Amino acid sequence: MKIILKEYLASLKERGDLDKSVLPNLLSEIGLRVLNTPMIGTRQNGVDIAAVGKVKGEDKHRYLYLFCIKAGNISRSDWSTGIQAVRPELDEIRDVYLRSNIAREYVDLPIKICLCCGGELEETALMNWAGYTDRYTTEKVSYEEWNGDRLADLMMRCLLARELLEEEPRRNFQKAVAMVNEPDACYEYTRAFLGNLLREEPESKKDQLLKLRQSFICLHAVIAWAIDAKNLESAYKVSEIGMLFCWNAIRKRDQKKRPTKHDNALMFILNQFLKLYLMASEIYFEKTAYAYGGTPHALSVAVRSRESVDVNLAMFELLGRLAIRGIWTDLFFRGLPDADPEFLKSLAESTNRTLDTMVSVINSNPTLSSPIRDDHMIEIALVMYLSQLTQSESRFLPWLKSISHRTTFALITNSQYPTCLSEYADLIEHPESSEQSYLDEACVGSILYPYVYFWMQYMANEKDTAEFTERLMKKIPNCTHQAWFPDEDSDDLIWCGETYHGVCVTDVSPHNGHEALVDTLNKSIETCTAITEISAVKAGLIPMFLTACRHYRLPIPPNFWFLCT
Known part of the structure; x- marks a missing residue:
């Protein structure tokens, strides 16, 4: 176990890995209170992390710990120059931090300045370190080396011990x-x-x-x-x-x-x-998507399968992941109005980049207009939800219109239409028959068609809408069109993968017309109010709930179908 931890620590980068992720957790667990963690773009005066307290099982008195953190091993060439330069930062701690950055409440505490790295201080740099610490150690200020071996020991002792x-x-x-x-x-x-x-x-x-x-x-x-x-x-x-x-x-x-x-x-x-x-x-x-999303068929070919089903499944998986990332970055952008302007700008750019990539991926991979699984409604709904958050629905409506045509046309031609069958073996053989009995089994229920039909009032004319409903009536008249809402048990079950919960609303058939569909959905939203008690929704973390729906293949509730409904 210790060997695994040492190799892991040696592979960590200083910025974002060792200093922001691993070390603060470890310090908190060994008894220290972390006073600050590094921020990008601000002057650190040599100190990446400051902490105060007593290390469990080692210190008899409280100390102020000042950590200078480096990635991997430290060699002689890293001592005075380069990105990993150690001595300039130790000098800065001594000349600047100790003089002006220590809060009044910690001024009287003895100080330990720790050179911390995920690897080790190589033999070629040991004499430099020994000479430096010998010269500048005082009664109040001492120096310690926290290398990968010490960090692994602390992890084993305080975090991952038997x-x-x-x-x-x-x-x-x-x-x-x-x-x-x-x-x-x-x-x-x-x-x-x-x-x-x-x-x-x-x-x-x-x-x-x-x-x-x-x-x-x-x-x-x-x-x-x-x-x-x-x-x-x-x-x-x-x-x-x-x-x-x-x-x-x-x-x-x-x-x-x-x-x-x-x-x-x-x-x-x-x-x-x-x-x-x-x-x-x-x-x-x-x-993946950022690099090759704009190249026709590049991502589809990268699936490396002769089966069109594999390509279809992989591309919808990728599209759903893109949509969820965009929803997360948009949430942070809207939820942190007082954050650093540069940070907000990077969040907005990330969301816009995701939107552009989604459009490129859809245009470059035609399989995304022909979902083979009925629950691909989840990915489609996430894309449209993000498009509404960013007011870019017009960029995706042609794609949704293409889906409405191709899915019903596939029913007419008996060629890989959306099915509620989810087992891979069934999908490979689908459709294995043109008999009505098979159609009834393969399309016994649908969450996709009600969702697509709901959007047709915003993207299709009367002729297209009539054609859509006629094809459904002709080929799958016995299909139960439905929508899903969470219930009172959902918040206790959804986060760890339990799927047997929620409320199914079945009276949402396209055959009844748009007005009846919207009326049923609105009444259901008024009645099925458990979603407001979902912990993530109450905390303002709607993307967490949508992530769980996508991850565990639960339908996106009608509450998120259209933001103005």
Whole structure:
């Protein structure tokens, strides 16, 4: 276990990994109170992280800890020059930070200046370090080396020790790391160790924080190895499930006007899970959709399958992931009006880039106009929800109109029309017969057709609308057209993958006309009010709920079909 941790720590980058993700959690768990973490664009005066307190089992007195953090190993060439230069930052701590940055309440505390790195201080730099620390050590100021070996020891002792990280989650974590090249296996083992740590009610607030920190460190390690192995599919999937499990673990906290210290710690950890997800998704899209979305058929060919079903499934999966990322970045943009203008600008640019990429992906891959699974309504609804948030519906209405035509035309020609069958073997054979009995089985229910028909009043003329309903009536007259709403049990079940909950509204058939459809939906929205009690919705984190719907293949409720309804 320690070898795995040391290799993981050595692979971390200074900015965003070691200093913002791993070390703050570790310091909090070993007994220190973190005073500040680094911010991009601000002067640090040599100190990446400042903390105060006593390290459990080591310190007898309180110290002010000042950390100068570097990535990987530190060699002699890193001592005085280069991006990793150590001495200039140590000098800055001594000449600037100690003179002007220490708060009055900590002025009398003894100080430990720690050179921290994920790797080790190489032999060629040891004499420089020894000479420097010998020269500047005083009664009040001392120096320590926190290398990968020490960090791994602290993790084993305070975060991932045998008595804290029990046998089963530790075994599943190690298997997840070993299987980073196999996305499905890596996902299942990651889900298992997150479940081991976070599914049960914690014994205390302290225990809750410990398990969340353990989960984050383990998840971060799995993602770091997946990225290092260039398996971005694994990195994306486990980052998403980690975010959902984290929310499930903290959603029952009391939402008080004045948050307690514990509440702040929980929100800090949630923020780290969210950042990890956004980082993993950014890397994933940089190598896929952002890079090749505008090249005709490039992403479809990259699926590397002769089966059109594989291409269709993969492209809709990609489209849904893009839409969810855009919804998240748009939420942060709207929810942080007082944030740094440069940061807000980057969020707006990220959302616009996602929208542009989605348009390019749709135009370059015609399979996206012919969904083969009925539950591809989820991806379509997420795209349209994002388009409404950004007032760019006009960019996607032609695509939605094409879907309305192609899906019903496929019914007429008996050629891979949308089906509610979900097993891969069934999809490969679909349609295996043109008999009405098979049609009735393959289209026994639909969430796609009511959604598409709902939008036709905004994108189609009377002729197109009539043709759409006539084809449905002719080919699948017995199909139960439906919509889904969460119920009172949904908030307890949805975050960890339980799907047997919610309310199904069945009287939404296109045959009844637009007015009847809208009337039924509005009445259902008024009646099925449990969605307002969903923890993420109450907290203003609607993207969290939509992420869970997409991840676990639950329909998008009509509350999010059209924002003006």
